[in-house]
Amino acid sequence: MAREAGHGHSLAIHRKRAASMTARPVTVLGASGFVGRNLVARLRAEGTPCDAPPRQDPGLLNRPLGHVVYAIGLTSDFRSRPLETVEAHVCQLRELLAHGDFDSLTYLSSTRVYAGTADTSESATLTVNPNDPSDLYNLSKLMGESLCLHGGRSGAKVARLSNIVGLRDTADSFIDQLLQEGAREGRITLHTALSSRKDYLYIDDAVTQILAIARSANATGIFNVAHGTGVENLEITEWLRNALGYATSVAEEAPEWAFADVDVSRIRALGIPPPRAFSEFFPHFLEQYRLHRGI
Known part of the structure; x- marks a missing residue:
């Protein structure tokens, strides 16, 4: 408990300092999405001027936007939806870069771009294959x-975001899909190895890191927004069993999917x-999930 209290106190101080750094507003594009919604909630809670324009806002490029967080995706x-993916990740961004009035722009990308490489530093040379339909996301x-x-x-x-854990409206993450399956079936079948x-x-914590990048004049280039230490499927399934009673089985010949630990030295330097x-x-999240879903 003492550690949590200390963490919360230092986090509160950091938020207040960040809020006082600038009187310029923060504009969150993609504010209806999971990350965007949480960014807006934090900004409003700390009293920071915040704009959360709707999609296709006709006046977006005709007014000062302050610090922009591009959470569209x-x-x-x-x-x-390959065409919509490129439109969201590239085309709307192009218009903003060409015509937008902003102090800074923080583009939310993904650590998924490190797939297949052992080097997870922001300067790493990355590999993509246009013949692989899964690489459309990384390419865009x-x-x-x-x-x-x-x-x-x-x-x-x-900002390259890791796998973010939190309450979502739809099961579009690995953990949320496990929870959905457990609620429906009473058990879980993994299709990747426990390791x-x-x-x-x-x-x-993701919101804290994103806003620090957005509002820091010293933050330039690419930053990994991640914990830095990976978690095995085994640990996740143990939490789900202990907290929710979901037993886990592993599909026959399930492959191992091992992602290298993400380099977080640049974000720590902020x-x-x-x-x-x-x-x-994770225990706190599971309790939130239970209350949210009425389990």
Whole structure:
């Protein structure tokens, strides 16, 4: 408990300092989505002027936007909506970079772009394959990143988000899909090995990191927004069994999917309080989930 209290106190101080850094507003594009909605809630809670324009706002490019967080994007349905994916990740961004009046722009990308590489530093050379339909997501995100860095506008930067854990409206993440299956079937079947491993970051900590990047004059280039230490499927299933009673089986010949630990040295250099470990935030999230779903 003492550790949580200390973490909360330092986080509150960091939020107040961040809020006082600038009187300029923060404009969240994609405010109806999971991450965007949580960004808006934080900004309003701390009293920061915040604009959450609707989609296709005709006046967006005709007014000062302050610090922009570009949270527009598609996630789990990008394979079935390739044209909309490119429109969201690249085309709308292009218009904003060409005509928008902003102090800074923080483009939300994904650590998914590191798939297949052991180097997860922001300067890593990445590999994509246009013949693989799954790489459409990475290609479009990397095009957006490149536009931000080389599109001729100062103040444009990139935040590559890890697997964010929090209450969602739809089951578009691995953990949410497990929870949905458990609620429906009373048990879970994994299609990747128990030793499979990914990085997970709690939504509150992700919001803290994103806003620190957006409002810091010293933040330039690309930043990984992640915990930095991966979590195995085994640990997740143990929490689900203990908290919700969902037993787990593993499909025959389930492959191992091991994602290298994400390099978080750049984001740590901004002086943000370290994020909570999975074992700290996941029980709290599961309790929130139970209340939200009435389980």
